[in-house]
Amino acid sequence: MATAKITLIGFNNYYENLWDLLIVPSGINKQELINNILLKGGEFEVLYSNPEFMKNMIGVWSSKWMHTMERWVKALSINYDPLENYDRREEWLDENKRSGKTDRIEHAMGSDYSVSNGSGSTENARSAFDASDYSPHDKSDSTSEGTNNSNSTTSADGTINENESGTNKRTGRAHGNIGVTTSQQMLESELEIARWNLYDEITDLFLSEFCIYTY
Numbered sequence: 001m002a003t004a005k006i007t008l009i010g011f012n013n014y015y016e017n018l019w020d021l022l023i024v025p026s027g028i029n030k031q032e033l034i035n036n037i038l039l040k041g042g043e044f045e046v047l048y049s050n051p052e053f054m055k056n057m058i059g060v061w062s063s064k065w066m067h068t069m070e071r072w073v074k075a076l077s078i079n080y081d082p083l084e085n086y087d088r089r090e091e092w093l094d095e096n097k098r099s100g101k102t103d104r105i106e107h108a109m110g111s112d113y114s115v116s117n118g119s120g121s122t123e124n125a126r127s128a129f130d131a132s133d134y135s136p137h138d139k140s141d142s143t144s145e146g147t148n149n150s151n152s153t154t155s156a157d158g159t160i161n162e163n164e165s166g167t168n169k170r171t172g173r174a175h176g177n178i179g180v181t182t183s184q185q186m187l188e189s190e191l192e193i194a195r196w197n198l199y200d201e202i203t204d205l206f207l208s209e210f211c212i213y214t215y
Contacts, residue, residue, distance in 0.1 A: 006049055008211060009042030015051040021059025025066060027073035028198070036199045037206050044211035054210070061209055065202070072198055082190035084175050094168040 011018055024030050048054045207213070 005045040007043055008046050009038055011046055011051055011054060012038060012042070015055070018051060018055050019058065021055055021062070023059070023062045023066065025070040025073055027077070028069060028202075033199055033202060036203050040200070040203050041207040041211050044207060044213060047210050047212060057210070061206065065205060069202060072201070076198060081175070082186055084186075088174045090172045092170045092172075094170075096164075096166045096168075098162075098164045 019030075019034055022030060022034070024033060046054060048057060
């Protein structure tokens with residue numbers, strides 16, 4: 001006599017809201033994951049017979065494993081050369097700063113002094129209408145003196161500020177195979193990683209939590 005059992009695919013067919021609380025990180029297709037779960041474990045008997053409780057537990061399960069799934073997605077997204085086992089990156093930053101200040105004060109003073117002296121005389125002579133000679137009539141003398149003083153002063157004050165700065169950034173990278181493992185060994189490891197399937201890994205976690213492995 002056959003024993004009736006509630007399978008995962010039965011819950012999926014008759015309870016359309018079963019997967020509403022399932023959450024997956026960016027990079028994982030939710031419907032593709034559900035399809036893979038049904039493909040690998042649709043005929044397994046479910047651990048919980050109440051569909052509403054099963055729905056809530058699926059939400060709890062996905063929240064619990066969210067961080068792990070995110071790390072898997074991130075790890076599989078890393079770009080690298082499979083035939084290299086050494087990759088070192090370095091960065092240098094040089095900063096140069098220089099500042100200066102110059103104070104300048106100038107004073108200039110000049111003076112000019114001059115003295116001038118002069119003297120002169122003027123004499124007028126006249127003759128009578130019946131005489132042929134001239135006789136002195138009047139005479140005037142003049143004297144002049146002068147002094148000129150001039151002084152000038154010029155001053156200038158000033159400050160010169162100089163600031164200079166510069167940044168030089170350099171980067172370097174050393175990478176390749178340092179000989180610890182052969183290229184063939186690294187290629188073999190790469191093929192093994194490529195065969196690892198993210199959806200199968202998450203599916204196995206799900207089935208181990210919610211299903212009984214009997215057909």
